[in-house]
Amino acid sequence: MHSEKAQGVVIKTFSGSPTGLRDMINQGFRLVHLQIKRLQRNTHRRVMPLREFSEELLRAPHHVGAVCPSSKSLGLAMAEAINLTDDRLVIELGAGTGSITQALLQQGVPANRLIVLERSEALVRRLRQRFPTLTIIQGDAADLPTLLRDQCQDIGNVVSSLPLRSLKPVAADAIIAGILDTLADGGRLIQFTYDLRRPSVPEHFGLRRVTTRRVWANLPPARVDVFDYRLT
Ligand SMILES: C[S@@+](CC[C@H](N)C(=O)[O-])C[C@H]1O[C@@H](n2cnc3c(N)ncnc32)[C@H](O)[C@@H]1O
Numbered sequence: 555m556h557s558e559k560a561q562g563v564v565i566k567t568f569s570g571s572p573t574g575l576r577d578m579i580n581q582g583f584r585l586v587h588l589q590i591k592r593l594q595r596n597t598h599r600r601v602m603p604l605r606e607f608s609e610e611l612l613r614a615p616h617h618v619g620a621v622c623p624s625s626k627s628l629g630l631a632m633a634e635a636i637n638l639t640d641d642r643l644v645i646e647l648g649a650g651t652g653s654i655t656q657a658l659l660q661q662g663v664p665a666n667r668l669i670v671l672e673r674s675e676a677l678v679r680r681l682r683q684r685f686p687t688l689t690i691i692q693g694d695a696a697d698l699p700t701l702l703r704d705q706c707q708d709i710g711n712v713v714s715s716l717p718l719r720s721l722k723p724v725a726a727d728a729i730i731a732g733i734l735d736t737l738a739d740g741g742r743l744i745q746f747t748y749d750l751r752r753p754s755v756p757e758h759f760g761l762r763r764v765t766t767r768r769v770w771a772n773l774p775p776a777r778v779d780v781f782d783y784r785l786t
Contacts, residue, residue, distance in 0.1 A: 607651050610674050617673060619717020620748075623650055627771035628746060629657030631778045632713055635744045635765070638662055642710030642738055645702070646670045647695045650677055652684050654715055659685075669705070671695060696725065698732040709736050714745045718754060730759055739785040746776045754779045 604622065611618045624632075632654050636644065644663050649655050649672045658668060670690045672678050678692040693701045695716055702709070712733050718726040733743060743761065747754035750768060754777070755761055761781040769776050 604651075606676055606680050610650075610677055614674070616720050617717065618650075619720040620650075620715075622773055624653040624715065624746075624776075625769075625772040626653070626657070628769045628776050628778070629654045630661075631767055631769045632715075632744055632746060633657040633661035633663070635742075635767075635778055635780045636661060636663060636711050636713065637742050640710035640741070641667070642708050642741070643705055644668050644711045644713065645698075645709050645736070647698075647712065647714040647733070648672060648716040649681055649690070650715065652681050654713060655681070655685060655688070658713065669702070671698070671701065695729045696732060698729070699735045702736050705736075709738055710741050712737055712741070712743045714743065716745075718745070719747055719749055719752075723756075727756070730755055734759070734783060737783045739783070741783045743781040743783060744778065745781070746778045748774050748776050750775065750777050755781060 607618070607623050611621070636658065638661070644658065644667055646655055646658065646668065649670045655668075655670055659665060665685075665687050668688060670681060670685070670688055671693055672681060672690065673692070673694050675692060678690060681688075681690050691701055695714075714733070716729060718729065721729070737743065743755065745754040746769075753763055753766075755763075761783065763779055764782050765780045767778045769778060
């Protein structure tokens with residue numbers, strides 16, 4: 555009997571004896587079992603966030619404001635907009651199942667400088683499992699100045715997936731005012747929207763939009779707006 559290695563399992567090839575045949579059948583079963591386990595692990599990893607996202611969508615459609623989690627391309631576009639030379643804190647608002655959180659970490663945002671905020675209790679549970687070392691706050695972005703009392707004015711980048719356009723204008727305005735209260739001078743607000751024409755943050759806030767970028771590889775296509783925040 556000869557042995558060769560395939561996919562991390564030693565496979566023995568049949569040499570003619572009955573013991574060899576039994577060994578070979580057992581090897582075959584082991585290989586199939588291993589493949590099924592792998593498939594189950596991958597499916598679980600992919601389907602779980604989708605299931606939790608859809609459950610939240612049914613519970614609070616206006617707050618979720620999206621049909622599925624952001625794509626890798628949208629996560630990357632949001633993460634690339636971060637000013638990494640700013641060593642103040644990064645706050646992510648409305649993290650959902652963590653598509654953008656993951657992209658921020660991959661882009662090089664240090665875990666100890668990232669604070670994540672999410673309203674839904676179920677999604678926060680999921681985020682804490684997925685990113686055990688991150689600071690994850692369960693709360694409403696409308697209470698941002700209170701929630702971040704100790705870190706206010708030390709925030710250099712706010713990355714927001716909040717569905718501002720599907721909230722009532724007065725609620726969206728209160729959230730944006732709170733964000734601006736916590737952003738430090740010279741900070742940056744990064745917001746995505748599915749509205750490809752209108753700016754993601756209403757113009758009456760007088761923020762200067764420095765860049766805008768469309769991301770077609772997302773369901774639906776989205777636009778990432780970057781705003782500068784200056785106190786004067
Ligand atoms: C459009 S989903 C984006 C989820 C995730 N960031 C992504 O890109 O896949 C909006 C998320 O914001 C959360 N959210 C909505 N309103 C919020 C609020 N006022 N405060 C904190 N989170 C909120 C929702 O629960 C949801 O997870």
